[in-house]
Amino acid sequence: MKACIFDLDGTLLNTLESLANCYNRVLASLGYPIHEVEAYRYFIGDGAHMCVERCLPPEARRPEIIDEALARQQADYRVSWHQDVTVYEGVEALLAALQTRHIPMAVLSNKDHEFTCQCVSTFFPEVSFSAIQGYGPDVPHKPDPTGARRLASQFKVDPASIAFLGDTRMDIQTANACGMISVGVLWGFRDAGELNEAGASRLIARPLDLLN
Numbered sequence: 001m002k003a004c005i006f007d008l009d010g011t012l013l014n015t016l017e018s019l020a021n022c023y024n025r026v027l028a029s030l031g032y033p034i035h036e037v038e039a040y041r042y043f044i045g046d047g048a049h050m051c052v053e054r055c056l057p058p059e060a061r062r063p064e065i066i067d068e069a070l071a072r073q074q075a076d077y078r079v080s081w082h083q084d085v086t087v088y089e090g091v092e093a094l095l096a097a098l099q100t101r102h103i104p105m106a107v108l109s110n111k112d113h114e115f116t117c118q119c120v121s122t123f124f125p126e127v128s129f130s131a132i133q134g135y136g137p138d139v140p141h142k143p144d145p146t147g148a149r150r151l152a153s154q155f156k157v158d159p160a161s162i163a164f165l166g167d168t169r170m171d172i173q174t175a176n177a178c179g180m181i182s183v184g185v186l187w188g189f190r191d192a193g194e195l196n197e198a199g200a201s202r203l204i205a206r207p208l209d210l211l212n
Contacts, residue, residue, distance in 0.1 A: 001181065003130075003155040004098060004210075005148060007166035008109035008116060009044065010188030012091050013123060018084040019044050023055050026072045030065075032057055041189040045168045047110045047141045048073055074112075081115050087123055088187055090207035095127045097211060106131040106151045110141045110170065130154060143173035152178060163210065172198035183210065 009015045017037055024034035035043070035055060043054040052069045053061055098105055106129055109116040116134030120127075131154055133139060139147040152159045164175035167188025175182035176199050184195030184203045192203055204210055 001103065001163045002157045002161040003104040003106075003152075003163070005106050005108050005151055005162060005164045005175075005180070007168070007171045007188075008107055008111060008119060008134075010167035010190070011165055011171070011185050012088065012107070013119060014086045014088055015084075015119075016040060016044075016189060018080070018082075019051075021084060022076050022080050023051060023073060025076055026052075026069050027055060029072060030060075030069060032060060045110065045170060045189065047135055048077075048112065050141075077115060081118060082122060085119070085123065088207065092124075094207035094210060095124065097208070099127060104130040104155050104157075106154070107133065108142070108147045108151060108164075108174075109134045111135065113139070142170040143177065145174055145177040148174050148178045148180065152180070165204075165210070167195075169194050169198035172200045175201075 006012050020037040020040040027034050043051045049070055052073060053066055056065065056069060095105065107116065107120050111134050113134035113136040117132050120129060120132050131151055133147050133151060135141055148164065152162055155162065159179045162180045163183050164171065164180045165183045165185055166172065167185045168190050172182045172184055172195055182199065182201045184200035186192055186203055186205045195203055
């Protein structure tokens with residue numbers, strides 16, 4: 001392992017409650033039913049647009065309603081992105097250990113690039129990530145491999161020597177599409193069944209297990 005790429009939500013940060021509260025506020029403002037926090041484990045992961053579509057009632061999944069809900073979600077998240085967010089236990093110790101070993105690290109998220117950068121700089125101010133990449137006009141959502149390949153080129157190492165850590169099938173599919181070591185993390189939003197089915201090379205139960 002000569003470099004590491006980390007997913008953000010569900011891998012470095014537990015943002016489940018934060019995101020659920022944001023989307024539920026949007027639903028309530030539009031007069032639609034809200035969901036339990038646990039339901040958002042399967043709503044989120046593919047970007048804000050897809051999450052909006054999934055949490056709306058089926059009869060409301062029309063372009064004009066989705067666009068309005070997405071606009072409200074973006075406005076809400078601009079002021080609430082840091083609320084109800086925690087760093088997973090063991091993550092800071094892992095990042096510190098990798099930094100001590102001079103292993104380059106990057107973050108690749110399906111969260112919008114603006115919010116990805118804000119979260120990383122706020123919750124990991126002591127970590128020197130080589131790059132931080134979120135969703136943007138020239139970087140499609142995972143499992144499209146564009147973002148991961150771009151990060152690999154910046155590392156200047158063989159993709160087969162890069163560990164890609166994530167908690168969803170999109171992360172595993174992205175890593176495998178790039179020929180990276182796909183590491184599924186079991187403390188995130190999804191379970192071992194999904195990660196194994198997606199073709200994870202390894203599963204780890206705790207962040208520091210990566211060092212083994």
